[in-house]
Amino acid sequence: MNSVLELENVSFSFDGKTAVLSDISLRIDQGEKIGLVGGNGAGKSTLLWCALGLLHHCGTVRLFGQKRNAESVHRVGVVFQNPEDQLFMPSLLEDLTLPLLNRGIAREEAVAKADAALQQAGLAGLSNKSSRQLSLGQRKRAAIAAALVCSPDLLILDEPTAELDGRARRELITLLRSLPTTTFVASHDLDFLAQTVERVVALENGKLHKRIAMYEFIDDFAFQEQLHLR
Amino acid sequence: MTVVRSALSILILCGLVVLVVHGNVVGLAVAAACAASVEVAIRRTIHWLFPILLFCAVLAFLEWIGHRTVSVLPLKALVSYLALAPAFRIIPWAALVRSVPPQSRFFPPVLFLLFIQHFTFILRDEALRSLTAYRLAVPHRFRRGGMRALAYSLDSFFRRCLLRAERFYAAQLLRGLAE
Numbered sequence: 092m093n094s095v096l097e098l099e100n101v102s103f104s105f106d107g108k109t110a111v112l113s114d115i116s117l118r119i120d121q122g123e124k125i126g127l128v129g130g131n132g133a134g135k136s137t138l139l140w141c142a143l144g145l146l147h148h149c150g151t152v153r154l155f156g157q158k159r160n161a162e163s164v165h166r167v168g169v170v171f172q173n174p175e176d177q178l179f180m181p182s183l184l185e186d187l188t189l190p191l192l193n194r195g196i197a198r199e200e201a202v203a204k205a206d207a208a209l210q211q212a213g214l215a216g217l218s219n220k221s222s223r224q225l226s227l228g229q230r231k232r233a234a235i236a237a238a239l240v241c242s243p244d245l246l247i248l249d250e251p252t253a254e255l256d257g258r259a260r261r262e263l264i265t266l267l268r269s270l271p272t273t274t275f276v277a278s279h280d281l282d283f284l285a286q287t288v289e290r291v292v293a294l295e296n297g298k299l300h301k302r303i304a305m306y307e308f309i310d311d312f313a314f315q316e317q318l319h320l321r
Numbered sequence: 322m323t324v325v326r327s328a329l330s331i332l333i334l335c336g337l338v339v340l341v342v343h344g345n346v347v348g349l350a351v352a353a354a355c356a357a358s359v360e361v362a363i364r365r366t367i368h369w370l371f372p373i374l375l376f377c378a379v380l381a382f383l384e385w386i387g388h389r390t391v392s393v394l395p396l397k398a399l400v401s402y403l404a405l406a407p408a409f410r411i412i413p414w415a416a417l418v419r420s421v422p423p424q425s426r427f428f429p430p431v432l433f434l435l436f437i438q439h440f441t442f443i444l445r446d447e448a449l450r451s452l453t454a455y456r457l458a459v460p461h462r463f464r465r466g467g468m469r470a471l472a473y474s475l476d477s478f479f480r481r482c483l484l485r486a487e488r489f490y491a492a493q494l495l496r497g498l499a500e
Contacts, residue, residue: 169495176485176492179489189498198422
């Protein structure tokens with residue numbers, strides 16, 4: 092199996108004293124769908140930010156078998172917890188085509204890809220709307236479409252179900268299940284994870300527990316209690 | 322129409338630059354009054370003026386504490402904000418983005434303007450959010466704790482703006498647009 096994301100002894104601290112992440116090692120192979128679970132403040136988002144090189148950390152991060160660089164980071168699609176900070180163009184179509192055009196793809200091809208991504212995210216009729224005109228659920232799906240449009244080899248989602256209503260959540264589950272892409276999802280929504288990932292790694296007080304199968308984790312109430320998930 | 326709107330917005334922006342660099346107090350005050358009138362006529366409210374007036378007042382107060390004198394800087398800040406609002410309203414964003422391909426050397430300035438526009442929206446959203454929270458928490462502004470709450474509200478406003486700006490920058494960096 093080819094390694095897609097590999098973290099080796101990653102540690103991070105905001106103030107240089109209190110460790111938010113300590114000695115994290117993790118490997119995600121191609122095609123895997125992995126969940127990252129942990130209570131509030133466990134360091135899930137920080138771990139994702141470190142993996143993407145957005146925070147200066149100790150340890151090594153490899154993306155697609157090589158040391159993380161701008162090229163490898165561009166093969167990753169990311170959806171942050173707050174989608175309003177990801178989209179800024181006058182229309183969704185422009186938002187989705189921009190990174191493609193920026194990479195030198197012809198406009199016709201970029202528009203076709205953007206339309207396909209919007210269709211996949213269930214936003215086909217909203218391509219001319221600005222992200223500011225959308226509901227939060229639609230914005231979240233638009234951010235996912237923006238991540239998918241570049242055909243990423245790894246999709247990273249941070250709390251994808253936060254602030255979503257029941258239907259939006261269900262649609263998101265359907266969308267994620269239909270994707271063949273390697274996926275790494277940070278969430279404390281166990282029901283959502285049970286339907287979208289195969290294995291989970293648990294983060295507690297900045298330390299990573301060994302990965303376990305989702306079906307085992309979902310029945311382990313004591314462990315969930317320990318992680319503040321129940 | 323796109324050409325007219327582009328020309329008009331460029332005219333306003335150029336006028337603003339000249340005014341900020343060479344303008345005297347009277348010129349700046351007249352420009353601020355004109356720009357404010359236009360915005361008030363469009364929005365039909367004046368409560369949106371409060372954050373920028375507060376910002377300019379704090380700026381003037383800090384200058385006075387530092388040098389015991391107040392320069393035209395707060396007035397320039399006010400004029401810049403008030404003139405940029407109609408200019409940003411007039412700029413034909415969608416047409417501008419469509420007409421300039423990303424490979425063009427004119428694209429970085431367009432992208433820069435779009436980033437500025439987005440930051441303006443962030444500032445507006447956060448100012449409204451902070452003010453609403455402050456009003457709900459403090460029904461009597463001039464009674465005990467009112468001013469303290471305002472100070473903390475402003476503090477949270479700046480923190481949230483910074484946080485959102487960081488998140489926005491991180492997102493664009495990952496999309497390959499902020500390098």
